[in-house]
Amino acid sequence: MTRSTKRRSRTGSPRVGILMGSDSDLAVMGEAARVLEEFGIPCELTVASAHRSPALVARYASTVDRRGIQVLIAGAGGAAHLAGVLASLTTVPVIAVPLASSPLAGFDALLASVQMPPGVPVAVTSVGAWGARNAAILAVQILATGDAGLRVKLAEHKRRMAADVGKKARHIAESLATPSASTPPSRRR
Numbered sequence: 466m467t468r469s470t471k472r473r474s475r476t477g478s479p480r481v482g483i484l485m486g487s488d489s490d491l492a493v494m495g496e497a498a499r500v501l502e503e504f505g506i507p508c509e510l511t512v513a514s515a516h517r518s519p520a521l522v523a524r525y526a527s528t529v530d531r532r533g534i535q536v537l538i539a540g541a542g543g544a545a546h547l548a549g550v551l552a553s554l555t556t557v558p559v560i561a562v563p564l565a566s567s568p569l570a571g572f573d574a575l576l577a578s579v580q581m582p583p584g585v586p587v588a589v590t591s592v593g594a595w596g597a598r599n600a601a602i603l604a605v606q607i608l609a610t611g612d613a614g615l616r617v618k619l620a621e622h623k624r625r626m627a628a629d630v631g632k633k634a635r636h637i638a639e640s641l642a643t644p645s646a647s648t649p650p651s652r653r654r
């Protein structure tokens with residue numbers, strides 16, 4: 466860990482490293498840390514840029530194995546090369562989160578992340594905050610392949626989502642069945 470790395474773990478050393486190309490990415494990439502915390506996965510957050518601070522990225526990558534980091538999440542916007550460079554320097558799974566920080570609204574980062582040459586895979590999520598959240602869930606799923614407790618938590622996560630959708634469907638059905646007092650009679654069904 467570099468001195469500028471922020472630990473988000475309450476217990477244990479980080480299993481997931483979240484990197485971002487700039488501090489301007491923090492609001493979005495903080496979502497990934499939040500989701501990992503929900504699953505009780507220790508993680509750390511730091512800023513490192515393959516373009517602006519390549520030596521720092523290389524130094525971070527060289528510590529990943531020794532420190533027991535099992536998955537890397539890299540958020541970057543524009544010509545996003547951070548995830549690819551991390552994948553070139555490590556053997557852990559790397560998940561790229563394309564960020565919408567340039568005038569091209571993330572399409573540039575998406576293409577830069579997804580078209581890795583054969584031999585150096587990077588998993589790519591959706592653009593922005595959705596992607597940050599999904600990157601964390603994907604990291605949990607990767608860790609869960611060897612962790613039955615995490616598989617139970619993931620199953621519970623899916624049950625919660627399904628229950629939420631059910632609640633929304635019931636809510637809509639109820640609001641259509643009971644016209645509110647403010648709905649004019651002509652518009653009531």
Ligand code: C2R
Pocket residue numbers: 485486487488489490513514515516517540541542543544545546547548564566
């Ligand atoms: P600034 O806000 O610092 O100007 O950064 C960052 O992820 C950020 O979204 C603008 C955008 O540049 C991105 N950046 C990259 C890399 N380093 C910074 N894509 C990289 O190494 O890939």
